[in-house]
Amino acid sequence: MEAYQLITVLGPTASGKTTFATALSARLNTEIISADSRQVYRTMDLGTGKDLADYVIDGRQIPFHLIDIHDPGYKYNVYEYQHDFFLAYEKIREGGKLPVLCGGTGMYIEAVLKGYRLPDVPPNPALRDSLKGKTLPELEKILSSYKMLHNKTDVDSAQRAIRAIEIEEYCKNQSSGFAEYAPLNSLIIGIDIDRELRRKRISERLRVRLEEGMADEVRNILATGVSPDDLIYYGLEYKYLTLYLTGQLTREAMVGQLEIAIHQFAKRQMTWFRGMERRGLKIHWLDAALPTEEKIEKTLSLLNSPFK
DSSP: OTTOSEEEEEOOTTSOHHHHHHHHHHHHTOOEEEEOSSTTBTTOOTTTTOOGGGGEETTEEOOEESSSOBOTTOOOOHHHHHHHHHHHHHHHHHTTOOOEEEESOHHHHHHHHTTOOOBOOOOOHHHHHHHTTOOHHHHHHHHTTOOSOOOGGGOOSHHHHHHHHHHHHHHHHOOSOBOOOOOOOEEEEEEEOOHHHHHHHHHHHHHHHHHTTHHHHHHHHHHTTOOHHHHHHTOHHHHHHHHHHTTSSOHHHHHHHHHHHHHHHHHHHHHHHHHHHHTTOOEEEEETTSOHHHHHHHHHHHHTOTTO
């Protein structure tokens, strides 16, 4: 088992990766490190799909890290994530446990597994001014011209695209100030879900979360003083629900556009994961339809056969 330093569970939204990762962690008596770029924010629960009930197995709390560590309005980034991840990782390892990394933010996962050298990028007001007013497709075209690592899966608002360009521009012109972390040897388990089943789950989950009060969640965050632009920055549920609550979309348009956006997001996640494989990371794919216990047994078999 010590051949691996980490177990990584990844998959697109609605694949059931959290349910599996928590069950696996319970079996191994270990802890989970989240790899989700939006679950770091407190009170952003329904929209980010934290599913915290999944972290309780047979009445026992599965310890987790990097969830609920910042307030809404803060703009967390991969540089901070890499730093925070290794603090949690070392703490778990010191306790003699094999951590489980679980999430769907491909760049966060790849950054820690490969030990990417990432800069702490300061704001660039002049660059932001020059990009202001450009459409999201125009910004995505600019972003695609860079060769460095950037997370296309999360670029679904103009603010996020501008920040990604800001990072790429900084990296292009800097040669120092990078964080240094060693790559990790991780057993990577991918939850492979049939496209039609994924679409069905996404649509059903969106309906349930709206019924559970996702609009009220966003309304309450806005009431604390977080600006609409700052919530739109987080994309997906927070983008479209904010547009709805500020009168820029009807409820029907919000639901329709949000559902399409989540489907597109899941597709981009899978594109990133396939790219990780092309960049040399071996992902062992397990069918999402398999019973949890069978997934666990297959994972344990791989864990105990590190050269398989």
